[in-house]
Amino acid sequence: MEHHHISTHTVSGETFDRTEDIVDQYHDKINLYLERLLWWNSRLNLVSRNVPRETILQHIRHSLLLSQFDAFINAELIVDAGTGGGLPGLPLAITHPDKHLVLNDLVTKKCLAIKQMAQKLQLKNIGIIDGSIEHLEQDQSFLLISKHAFKISDLIQMTSHLPWQKIVLYKGASFEQELEDISTPLNINCYNLSGYSEFYEGKSILVISR
Numbered sequence: 501m502e503h504h505h506i507s508t509h510t511v512s513g514e515t516f517d518r519t520e521d522i523v524d525q526y527h528d529k530i531n532l533y534l535e536r537l538l539w540w541n542s543r544l545n546l547v548s549r550n551v552p553r554e555t556i557l558q559h560i561r562h563s564l565l566l567s568q569f570d571a572f573i574n575a576e577l578i579v580d581a582g583t584g585g586g587l588p589g590l591p592l593a594i595t596h597p598d599k600h601l602v603l604n605d606l607v608t609k610k611c612l613a614i615k616q617m618a619q620k621l622q623l624k625n626i627g628i629i630d631g632s633i634e635h636l637e638q639d640q641s642f643l644l645i646s647k648h649a650f651k652i653s654d655l656i657q658m659t660s661h662l663p664w665q666k667i668v669l670y671k672g673a674s675f676e677q678e679l680e681d682i683s684t685p686l687n688i689n690c691y692n693l694s695g696y697s698e699f700y701e702g703k704s705i706l707v708i709s710r
Protein backbone atom coordinates (compact mmCIF):
# COMPACT_ATOMS: atom_id res chain seq x y z
CA MET A 501 0.00 0.00 0.00
CA GLU A 502 2.78 2.44 0.98
CA HIS A 503 4.23 2.32 -2.52
CA HIS A 504 1.14 3.98 -4.03
CA HIS A 505 0.97 7.76 -4.16
CA ILE A 506 -2.46 9.15 -3.27
CA SER A 507 -3.48 12.84 -3.49
CA THR A 508 -6.90 14.04 -2.42
CA HIS A 509 -8.84 16.88 -4.06
CA THR A 510 -12.23 18.53 -3.69
CA VAL A 511 -14.57 19.29 -6.61
CA SER A 512 -15.99 22.80 -6.98
CA GLY A 513 -19.72 23.56 -6.99
CA GLU A 514 -19.31 25.02 -10.52
CA THR A 515 -18.09 21.65 -11.77
CA PHE A 516 -21.33 20.03 -10.60
CA ASP A 517 -23.39 22.94 -11.97
CA ARG A 518 -21.79 22.57 -15.42
CA THR A 519 -23.13 19.01 -15.73
CA GLU A 520 -26.60 20.55 -15.32
CA ASP A 521 -25.90 22.80 -18.33
CA ILE A 522 -24.83 19.77 -20.37
CA VAL A 523 -28.06 17.95 -19.46
CA ASP A 524 -30.02 21.03 -20.63
CA GLN A 525 -28.01 21.27 -23.85
CA TYR A 526 -28.66 17.61 -24.76
CA HIS A 527 -32.11 17.54 -23.17
CA ASP A 528 -33.95 15.56 -25.88
CA LYS A 529 -31.39 12.78 -26.24
CA ILE A 530 -30.78 12.49 -22.50
CA ASN A 531 -34.54 12.25 -21.99
CA LEU A 532 -34.87 9.56 -24.64
CA TYR A 533 -32.05 7.58 -23.00
CA LEU A 534 -33.73 8.01 -19.60
CA GLU A 535 -37.04 6.67 -20.97
CA ARG A 536 -35.38 3.69 -22.65
CA LEU A 537 -33.29 2.92 -19.55
CA LEU A 538 -36.43 2.95 -17.37
CA TRP A 539 -38.17 0.64 -19.87
CA TRP A 540 -35.25 -1.81 -20.02
CA ASN A 541 -34.67 -1.59 -16.29
CA SER A 542 -38.16 -2.90 -15.57
CA ARG A 543 -37.27 -5.98 -17.69
CA LEU A 544 -33.57 -6.60 -17.10
CA ASN A 545 -32.77 -4.93 -13.78
CA LEU A 546 -30.02 -2.76 -15.28
CA VAL A 547 -29.76 -0.22 -12.46
CA SER A 548 -31.80 -1.56 -9.52
CA ARG A 549 -35.45 -2.58 -9.33
CA ASN A 550 -38.11 0.17 -9.20
CA VAL A 551 -35.57 2.95 -9.26
CA PRO A 552 -37.37 6.30 -9.71
CA ARG A 553 -36.83 8.51 -12.74
CA GLU A 554 -35.15 11.25 -10.65
CA THR A 555 -32.58 8.78 -9.28
CA ILE A 556 -31.68 7.66 -12.81
CA LEU A 557 -31.28 11.31 -13.76
CA GLN A 558 -28.88 11.66 -10.82
CA HIS A 559 -26.86 8.72 -12.15
CA ILE A 560 -26.73 10.43 -15.54
CA ARG A 561 -25.51 13.72 -13.98
CA HIS A 562 -22.98 11.74 -11.95
CA SER A 563 -21.78 10.10 -15.20
CA LEU A 564 -21.46 13.48 -16.91
CA LEU A 565 -19.23 14.87 -14.15
CA LEU A 566 -16.38 13.08 -15.88
CA SER A 567 -16.64 15.40 -18.87
CA GLN A 568 -15.04 18.09 -16.63
CA PHE A 569 -11.94 16.00 -15.92
CA ASP A 570 -8.69 16.41 -17.92
CA ALA A 571 -8.31 12.63 -18.20
CA PHE A 572 -11.57 12.57 -20.19
CA ILE A 573 -11.05 15.83 -22.08
CA ASN A 574 -7.66 14.57 -23.36
CA ALA A 575 -8.88 11.10 -24.39
CA GLU A 576 -10.12 10.13 -27.86
CA LEU A 577 -10.94 6.50 -27.14
CA ILE A 578 -12.68 5.54 -23.92
CA VAL A 579 -13.63 2.05 -22.70
CA ASP A 580 -16.38 1.73 -20.07
CA ALA A 581 -15.99 -1.64 -18.31
CA GLY A 582 -19.01 -3.11 -16.51
CA THR A 583 -21.32 -0.52 -18.05
CA GLY A 584 -24.60 -2.26 -17.08
CA GLY A 585 -27.30 -0.01 -18.55
CA GLY A 586 -24.69 2.28 -20.13
CA LEU A 587 -23.39 4.23 -17.13
CA PRO A 588 -21.28 6.28 -17.37
CA GLY A 589 -20.41 5.60 -21.04
CA LEU A 590 -23.70 6.21 -22.81
CA PRO A 591 -24.47 9.75 -21.50
CA LEU A 592 -20.83 10.64 -22.24
CA ALA A 593 -21.23 9.36 -25.83
CA ILE A 594 -24.44 11.39 -26.29
CA THR A 595 -22.77 14.59 -25.13
CA HIS A 596 -19.35 14.03 -26.80
CA PRO A 597 -19.89 13.01 -30.42
CA ASP A 598 -16.18 13.75 -31.10
CA LYS A 599 -15.04 10.89 -28.85
CA HIS A 600 -15.36 7.15 -29.38
CA LEU A 601 -16.81 5.12 -26.52
CA VAL A 602 -16.57 1.33 -26.21
CA LEU A 603 -19.14 -0.05 -23.77
CA ASN A 604 -18.39 -3.42 -22.24
CA ASP A 605 -20.35 -5.75 -19.98
CA LEU A 606 -20.09 -9.38 -19.04
CA VAL A 607 -23.82 -9.96 -19.61
CA THR A 608 -24.90 -10.36 -23.24
CA LYS A 609 -28.53 -9.34 -22.56
CA LYS A 610 -27.38 -6.02 -21.08
CA CYS A 611 -25.20 -5.38 -24.14
CA LEU A 612 -28.16 -6.07 -26.44
CA ALA A 613 -30.25 -3.54 -24.48
CA ILE A 614 -27.50 -0.91 -24.79
CA LYS A 615 -27.20 -1.64 -28.51
CA GLN A 616 -30.91 -0.97 -28.98
CA MET A 617 -30.70 2.23 -26.94
CA ALA A 618 -27.70 3.42 -28.98
CA GLN A 619 -29.63 2.70 -32.21
CA LYS A 620 -32.68 4.65 -31.02
CA LEU A 621 -30.38 7.53 -30.13
CA GLN A 622 -28.68 7.26 -33.54
CA LEU A 623 -25.26 7.28 -31.90
CA LYS A 624 -22.39 6.76 -34.34
CA ASN A 625 -19.57 6.96 -31.79
CA ILE A 626 -20.27 3.80 -29.79
CA GLY A 627 -18.93 0.24 -29.92
CA ILE A 628 -20.43 -2.49 -27.73
CA ILE A 629 -18.42 -5.53 -26.66
CA ASP A 630 -19.87 -8.25 -24.48
CA GLY A 631 -17.83 -10.64 -22.33
CA SER A 632 -15.42 -10.16 -19.47
CA ILE A 633 -13.11 -7.12 -19.68
CA GLU A 634 -10.20 -9.53 -19.17
CA HIS A 635 -10.80 -10.83 -22.73
CA LEU A 636 -10.88 -7.43 -24.40
CA GLU A 637 -8.42 -7.00 -27.26
CA GLN A 638 -7.26 -3.47 -27.96
CA ASP A 639 -4.01 -2.17 -29.53
CA GLN A 640 -4.68 1.56 -29.44
CA SER A 641 -4.16 3.33 -26.11
CA PHE A 642 -7.31 4.47 -24.34
CA LEU A 643 -8.88 5.79 -21.14
CA LEU A 644 -10.50 3.03 -19.06
CA ILE A 645 -13.52 4.12 -17.04
CA SER A 646 -15.83 2.20 -14.74
CA LYS A 647 -18.64 3.00 -12.32
CA HIS A 648 -19.22 0.83 -9.26
CA ALA A 649 -18.37 -2.42 -11.04
CA PHE A 650 -14.96 -3.74 -9.89
CA LYS A 651 -12.64 -3.95 -6.92
CA ILE A 652 -9.60 -1.86 -7.97
CA SER A 653 -7.10 -4.74 -7.69
CA ASP A 654 -9.36 -7.00 -9.79
CA LEU A 655 -9.72 -4.45 -12.57
CA ILE A 656 -5.96 -3.72 -12.64
CA GLN A 657 -5.24 -7.44 -12.85
CA MET A 658 -7.90 -8.12 -15.51
CA THR A 659 -6.61 -5.30 -17.72
CA SER A 660 -2.85 -5.76 -17.25
CA HIS A 661 -2.58 -6.84 -20.94
CA LEU A 662 -4.24 -3.66 -22.19
CA PRO A 663 -2.67 -0.30 -23.21
CA TRP A 664 -4.82 1.88 -20.93
CA GLN A 665 -3.27 5.29 -20.24
CA LYS A 666 -5.31 6.06 -17.15
CA ILE A 667 -8.19 4.49 -15.26
CA VAL A 668 -11.08 6.55 -13.90
CA LEU A 669 -13.17 4.81 -11.26
CA TYR A 670 -16.41 5.86 -9.61
CA LYS A 671 -16.04 4.70 -6.03
CA GLY A 672 -17.22 5.09 -2.46
CA ALA A 673 -15.13 7.08 0.02
CA SER A 674 -13.00 4.21 1.30
CA PHE A 675 -11.07 2.34 -1.35
CA GLU A 676 -7.60 1.92 0.25
CA GLN A 677 -8.16 -1.75 1.12
CA GLU A 678 -8.72 -2.49 -2.56
CA LEU A 679 -5.12 -1.40 -3.27
CA GLU A 680 -3.43 -3.84 -0.92
CA ASP A 681 -2.80 -6.64 -3.42
CA ILE A 682 -1.45 -4.40 -6.20
CA SER A 683 2.33 -4.68 -6.58
CA THR A 684 2.73 -2.06 -9.38
CA PRO A 685 3.09 1.41 -7.79
CA LEU A 686 0.13 3.58 -8.75
CA ASN A 687 -0.40 7.31 -8.77
CA ILE A 688 -3.94 8.00 -7.57
CA ASN A 689 -5.80 11.31 -7.58
CA CYS A 690 -8.91 11.02 -5.45
CA TYR A 691 -11.67 13.58 -6.07
CA ASN A 692 -14.01 13.66 -3.10
CA LEU A 693 -17.61 14.38 -4.21
CA SER A 694 -19.15 14.79 -0.72
CA GLY A 695 -20.68 18.13 0.20
CA TYR A 696 -22.61 19.06 -2.95
CA SER A 697 -25.82 17.13 -2.33
CA GLU A 698 -27.03 14.05 -0.48
CA PHE A 699 -26.65 11.90 -3.60
CA TYR A 700 -22.89 12.49 -3.69
CA GLU A 701 -22.24 11.85 0.02
CA GLY A 702 -19.48 9.25 0.43
CA LYS A 703 -18.75 9.11 -3.29
CA SER A 704 -15.44 9.76 -5.02
CA ILE A 705 -13.85 9.64 -8.46
CA LEU A 706 -10.35 8.17 -8.72
CA VAL A 707 -7.95 8.95 -11.55
CA ILE A 708 -5.27 6.26 -11.60
CA SER A 709 -2.03 6.09 -13.59
CA ARG A 710 0.86 3.61 -13.50
Ligand SMILES: C[S@@+](CC[C@H](N)C(=O)[O-])C[C@H]1O[C@@H](n2cnc3c(N)ncnc32)[C@H](O)[C@@H]1O
Pocket residue numbers: 546547581582583584585586587588604605606607610631632633634646647648649
Ligand atom coordinates in the same frame (compact mmCIF):
# COMPACT_ATOMS: atom_id res chain seq x y z
C1 LIG B 1 -23.07 -2.81 -10.15
S1 LIG B 1 -23.19 -2.94 -11.90
C2 LIG B 1 -22.76 -1.28 -12.37
C3 LIG B 1 -23.31 -0.93 -13.71
C4 LIG B 1 -23.06 0.52 -14.16
N1 LIG B 1 -21.65 0.81 -14.30
C5 LIG B 1 -23.75 1.52 -13.26
O1 LIG B 1 -23.06 2.30 -12.60
O2 LIG B 1 -24.99 1.52 -13.21
C6 LIG B 1 -21.73 -3.86 -12.33
C7 LIG B 1 -21.69 -4.38 -13.77
O3 LIG B 1 -20.41 -4.97 -14.04
C8 LIG B 1 -20.60 -6.09 -14.90
N2 LIG B 1 -19.42 -6.96 -14.78
C9 LIG B 1 -19.06 -7.74 -13.72
N3 LIG B 1 -17.90 -8.39 -13.97
C10 LIG B 1 -17.51 -8.02 -15.22
C11 LIG B 1 -16.40 -8.35 -16.05
N4 LIG B 1 -15.47 -9.21 -15.63
N5 LIG B 1 -16.30 -7.76 -17.26
C12 LIG B 1 -17.23 -6.88 -17.69
N6 LIG B 1 -18.33 -6.53 -16.94
C13 LIG B 1 -18.46 -7.09 -15.73
C14 LIG B 1 -21.91 -6.70 -14.40
O4 LIG B 1 -22.53 -7.50 -15.38
C15 LIG B 1 -22.73 -5.44 -14.07
O5 LIG B 1 -23.53 -5.03 -15.17
